[in-house]
Amino acid sequence: MSEIIFVKAREILDSRGNPTIETEVVLESGAVGVAAVPSGKSTGKFEAVELRDGDKSRFNGKGVLNAVRNVNEVIAENIIGMEAQDQYLIDKTMIDLDGTPNKSKLGANAILSVSLAVARAQANELGISLYKYLGGLNANLLPVPQLNILNGGAHADSGLDIQEFLILPVNFTSFKEAIRAGAEIYRSLESILKKKGYSVGIGDEGGFAPKVKNTEEALSLIVEAITNANYIAGKDIFLGIDSASSGFFKDGYYNFEGAKLTSKEMIDFYENLLSKFPIISIEDGLAEEDWDGWIEFTKRLGDKIQIIGDDLYVTNIERFSKGVELKATNSILIKLNQIGTLSETLKVIQFARFNGFNAIVSHRSGETADAFISHLVVGMTTGQIKSGAPARMERVEKYNELIRIEEELGENARFAGINVFKKFLK
Numbered sequence: 001m002s003e004i005i006f007v008k009a010r011e012i013l014d015s016r017g018n019p020t021i022e023t024e025v026v027l028e029s030g031a032v033g034v035a036a037v038p039s040g041k042s043t044g045k046f047e048a049v050e051l052r053d054g055d056k057s058r059f060n061g062k063g064v065l066n067a068v069r070n071v072n073e074v075i076a077e078n079i080i081g082m083e084a085q086d087q088y089l090i091d092k093t094m095i096d097l098d099g100t101p102n103k104s105k106l107g108a109n110a111i112l113s114v115s116l117a118v119a120r121a122q123a124n125e126l127g128i129s130l131y132k133y134l135g136g137l138n139a140n141l142l143p144v145p146q147l148n149i150l151n152g153g154a155h156a157d158s159g160l161d162i163q164e165f166l167i168l169p170v171n172f173t174s175f176k177e178a179i180r181a182g183a184e185i186y187r188s189l190e191s192i193l194k195k196k197g198y199s200v201g202i203g204d205e206g207g208f209a210p211k212v213k214n215t216e217e218a219l220s221l222i223v224e225a226i227t228n229a230n231y232i233a234g235k236d237i238f239l240g241i242d243s244a245s246s247g248f249f250k251d252g253y254y255n256f257e258g259a260k261l262t263s264k265e266m267i268d269f270y271e272n273l274l275s276k277f278p279i280i281s282i283e284d285g286l287a288e289e290d291w292d293g294w295i296e297f298t299k300r301l302g303d304k305i306q307i308i309g310d311d312l313y314v315t316n317i318e319r320f321s322k323g324v325e326l327k328a329t330n331s332i333l334i335k336l337n338q339i340g341t342l343s344e345t346l347k348v349i350q351f352a353r354f355n356g357f358n359a360i361v362s363h364r365s366g367e368t369a370d371a372f373i374s375h376l377v378v379g380m381t382t383g384q385i386k387s388g389a390p391a392r393m394e395r396v397e398k399y400n401e402l403i404r405i406e407e408e409l410g411e412n413a414r415f416a417g418i419n420v421f422k423k424f425l426k
């Protein structure tokens with residue numbers, strides 16, 4: 001047991017060059033925990049509040065000095081003296097100190113940086129890896145990576161409406177081999193794009209951002225890349241998309257690929273895609289307030305594919321409970337900074353499990369070198385992680401950390417592989 005004696009936050013930069021917060025926590029024993037918070041661009045309307053200064057003279061208003069001050073001057077004096085092992089109590093103390101339903105007073109970024117740094121400090125205090133602290137002996141499952149190799153939407157200027165085109169390597173015996181296949185396919189896609197005269201510039205999450213015609217062309221290029229890399233699409237590698245469709249939903253319609261579609265027409269579009277491509281996962285296929293559409297979507301396609309709510313749920317237990325009750329999806333995306341504490345995130349993952357939902361732990365489009373999510377996904381044995389392309393160091397670092405974890409687990413490591421999708425493959 002060791003109590004917190006020092007808490008200090010600072011403003012650092014994220015992968016887009018925007019400011020974000022990092023916090024350091026020191027325990028009486030000398031154990032230290034440092035954690036940095038990422039930042040989204042296609043953020044959900046119902047996410048907890050990321051506190052930004054609004055002072056246009058610094059970072060065009062995006063500074064986080066107020067959040068830093070909230071850690072150093074408000075949170076610090078309230079948690080110094082608390083035991084680092086009391087994660088739930090520390091998180092509750094911060095939630096109560098904030099006192100708002102969306103953490104708008106202190107900032108979810110401020111609160112989360114402390115929450116994660118405390119967990120790290122406690123793992124270091126115990127002298128064990130973070131994933132082992134989170135999950136103990138049960139923490140031996142390595143996730144299927146969802147690798148975003150072609151970018152659109154708010155993350156790139158490819159002109160594609162769909163934000164993320166993902167490959168999911170499943171037919172492998174280890175995470176390391178799965179990521180190798182992913183990286184080979186990424187490079188294979190680069191060669192194809194070059195040969196066809198497309199740009200090989202990349203988007204925020206490291207995927208290529210060619211100005212291709214539409215979704216079908218993007219998916220065809222990816223299938224070709226899989227084949228050229230000597231893998232079989234639909235067996236070794238499945239496809240996924242994150243439409244981030246709240247970004248093109250307006251006044252009840254989806255403004256998609258030049259047309260104005262109803263929810264039903266959007267679902268028809270996805271159903272047609274499934275008949276042409278080995279897609280196993282669709283995230284945010286519909287918008288964050290289109291509950292009726294989601295119910296229909298899951299009724300029609302929920303036994304064939306993983307249907308993930310991201311902006312729909314924002315890792316919030318209330319919105320997620322509603323989704324479970326309404327059968328709005330069969331899966332949930334998990335982003336720590338959508339809700340703002342580790343303990344609330346753990347509860348949402350547990351709730352997903354109780355209800356037979358897949359949980360996919362995710363990075364944000366603005367990232368740091370912090371690989372906390374790699375430990376979270378193994379600690380909670382969720383079986384899937386989404387961390388962008390197998391390129392750009394802030395993305396790769398999450399995958400590299402999983403390679404290290406797999407090595408540490410040795411013969412006890414298991415790769416989730418096809419198991420996480422078995423229920424969709426009858």
Ligand SMILES: C=C(OP(=O)(O)O)C(=O)O
Nearest residue numbers: 040041042043363364365
């Ligand atoms: C990672 C995503 O993007 P962002 O961080 O911009 O919300 C996403 O939508 O899943």
Ligand SMILES: [Mg+2]
Nearest residue numbers: 242283284310
């Ligand atoms: Mg998303």
